[in-house]
Amino acid sequence: MTDAAPRLDQMLCFALYSANGAMNRAYKPALDALGLTYPQYVTLVALWERDGRTVGQLGEALFLESNTLTPLLKRMEAAGLVRRQRDPEDERQVRVFLTDDGRAMQARAADVPTRMLKALGCDAEAIAALATEVTAARDRVVGAKAA
Amino acid sequence: MTDAAPRLDQMLCFALYSANGAMNRAYKPALDALGLTYPQYVTLVALWERDGRTVGQLGEALFLESNTLTPLLKRMEAAGLVRRQRDPEDERQVRVFLTDDGRAMQARAADVPTRMLKALGCDAEAIAALATEVTAARDRVVGAKAA
DNA sequence: TAAATTTATATCGTGGACGACATGATCGTG
């Protein structure tokens, strides 16, 4: 009854939607120079943290499903960044391993997050605090689905 | 030099990326019931605020370009939600008008944001504050591109 | 152990986002 007409500039979902788009656009030049898309970049970040994960484990970390990850990983494999290999212990699973090029990319991309912090005004603590709040909101939304 | 290895759970871009995806998934059931996608929904919100905008003005509000908006608006036109019409004053511009169905959708969708607030824990003030912070970060990123 | 179920990944179709480029209208200046 008291549902007010929503206004774009008050909606958290739109703030996230538009901020995500803005971040993607800001990352694009640096990632283009490396031949990466943003989802490919975060996939590499996840693999630099822990190599040899299964597709499912990567999806859990990235909040993506196999129907998104499989073609993405195939493109990364075609680009020589990763290798996909069935787990001999459980042939249903596919494990993803960095190639030498994939590992080398970590050094080439090392300054990408630093540049982004600068674009955001370089107040690293405030940025980290905001990331924490956004992550908490995300986890509330994810949890709400199950409830 | 001191560029630390980025960690997914500390990156604001990934927080925004994953939170946006989670919000989209949370909205989906309600929007599916209305036959809308999320970008179509925010386009309607923008038109409910002010009808008859040009494609460019809509893009400015939604942070989208004509190459994204044109097909989206065509689908909405095919669904009977909007009407597109060349501005007689300047035939380069296309103005987008709500149809009766498009206006009626406002009532049908009135409880969608309310439901989302509940999914987020219903602390409306904290949500609004977070939206403000995320919007400010977005605007810093958008502004940084120009600099 | 054979059949049924569950699990992991992959495939297909639709919609969205964006760069590069095309088209047509308008504007500015000679």
Add this chain to the structure above:
DNA sequence: CACGATCATGTCGTCCACGATATAAATTTA
């Protein structure tokens, strides 16, 4: 007025995201 520049929109190709569904391997159950 003409012609070149500019502007708004649209088209095309690529990649991403996701629902629905397929396939094959592992596990459970009978």
